[in-house]
Amino acid sequence: RPTFLSGIQPSGRPHLGNYFGAIRQHVDSLNEPGDHFFFIADYHALTTIRDAASLRTNVRDIAATYFALGMDPARASFFRQSDVPEVTEISWLLATCTGMGLLERAHSYKDKIANGIKPSVGLFTYPVLMAADILAYDSTVVPVGKDQVQHVEMTQDMATHFNTRFGEVFVRPEARLPVRDDMAKVPGLDGQKMSKSYGNDVWLFESGKPLKKAIGRISTDSREPSEPKNPDELVLVDFLKLFLGDEELQDWRARILAGGESAPGYGHLKVRLAEAMDEHFAAPRAKYEELMGDPAELDRMLLKGAEKARERAVKVLDRARMACGLR
Numbered sequence: 001r002p003t004f005l006s007g008i009q010p011s012g013r014p015h016l017g018n019y020f021g022a023i024r025q026h027v028d029s030l031n032e033p034g035d036h037f038f039f040i041a042d043y044h045a046l047t048t049i050r051d052a053a054s055l056r057t058n059v060r061d062i063a064a065t066y067f068a069l070g071m072d073p074a075r076a077s078f079f080r081q082s083d084v085p086e087v088t089e090i091s092w093l094l095a096t097c098t099g100m101g102l103l104e105r106a107h108s109y110k111d112k113i114a115n116g117i118k119p120s121v122g123l124f125t126y127p128v129l130m131a132a133d134i135l136a137y138d139s140t141v142v143p144v145g146k147d148q149v150q151h152v153e154m155t156q157d158m159a160t161h162f163n164t165r166f167g168e169v170f171v172r173p174e175a176r177l178p179v180r181d182d183m184a185k186v187p188g189l190d191g192q193k194m195s196k197s198y199g200n201d202v203w204l205f206e207s208g209k210p211l212k213k214a215i216g217r218i219s220t221d222s223r224e225p226s227e228p229k230n231p232d233e234l235v236l237v238d239f240l241k242l243f244l245g246d247e248e249l250q251d252w253r254a255r256i257l258a259g260g261e262s263a264p265g266y267g268h269l270k271v272r273l274a275e276a277m278d279e280h281f282a283a284p285r286a287k288y289e290e291l292m293g294d295p296a297e298l299d300r301m302l303l304k305g306a307e308k309a310r311e312r313a314v315k316v317l318d319r320a321r322m323a324c325g326l327r
């Protein structure tokens with residue numbers, strides 16, 4: 001029986017990359033038999049957020065977003081990472097079996113250093129805590145976007161190192177990517193990977209004027225609409241792909257490719273994109289607004305979600321403590 005698990009950092013409002021790469025997969029996985037654990041990685045977010053009020057707001061924001069998008073507390077444990085403190089102890093046990101070299105090879109760490117961030121020890125050992133998150137629940141399937149695959153592979157390595165030393169304690173997990181490649185790595189407004197840290201992201205519930213403004217920032221060039229273009233080169237088309245049905249998308253592509261009189265200008269495509277996105281999220285956006293109006297209820301739902309998760313983590317931690325001689 002598979003165990004699905006994944007997490008998201010409450011480091012700001014979730015964006016379209018989080019939605020297509022992760023949240024949607026998480027909600028869809030509820031239709032597959034197995035146990036389901038999804039959590040808000042607040043311990044991880046402390047590596048970037050240093051303000052208690054923002055962290056609390058962000059956690060509720062993510063919770064309301066997930067519930068609005070169909071996360072069902074009756075079928076999944078949806079909880080806050082820090083409500084299962086056992087993971088921090090597991091992370092210590094794993095740290096003692098993990099070579100510095102493994103962590104030094106982490107892309108996301110190297111990217112942050114390259115961008116001039118002065119790393120804390122916590123940022124460096126981030127993948128060990130993430131491995132603990134995954135291994136604490138005997139997870140077998142970890143649905144994530146492409147940028148997290150290396151972290152799941154590192155988790156496999158850490159589990160193997162621990163098991164080789166102390167016996168079969170941890171279960172080996174596998175990453176699962178969205179089937180569509182453009183959803184596994186959603187582009188940002190500038191065509192690079194969408195990411196909060198690049199400032200090229202769009203909040204998934206953005207609407208109205210701010211949405212038009214955001215979409216206005218999608219990179220284009222100064223070519224005339226009548227000039228034939230390869231639609232595959234346009235970031236704008238990558239965005240449209242995420243929201244339009246196949247038939248409509250093929251029609252736009254053909255007209256862009258052909259150029260001439262009936263070819264759409266970039267402005268025209270942007271209007272259509274704003275409309276399609278607004279519509280796609282209309283119902284969950286309303287639900288989200290409603291849920292955000294009752295923070296106490298969100299907190300209560302998260303605590304309830306942690307109960308089953310914690311039960312499982314306590315068992316796994318016990319097994320690990322026994323194996324390495326702590327008991």
Ligand code: TYM
Nearest residue numbers: 006007008009017018021022041144145148184185186194
């Ligand atoms: P985070 O919070 O950066 O992102 C949450 C999820 O969104 C996916 N994602 C994307 N997918 C497609 N295109 C994009 N542009 C894009 N940007 C982000 C991420 O791949 C991720 O699935 N370390 C994790 C949180 C975490 C975790 C875990 C995940 C902590 N413990 C255990 C899985 C299992 C992170 O920072 O994700």
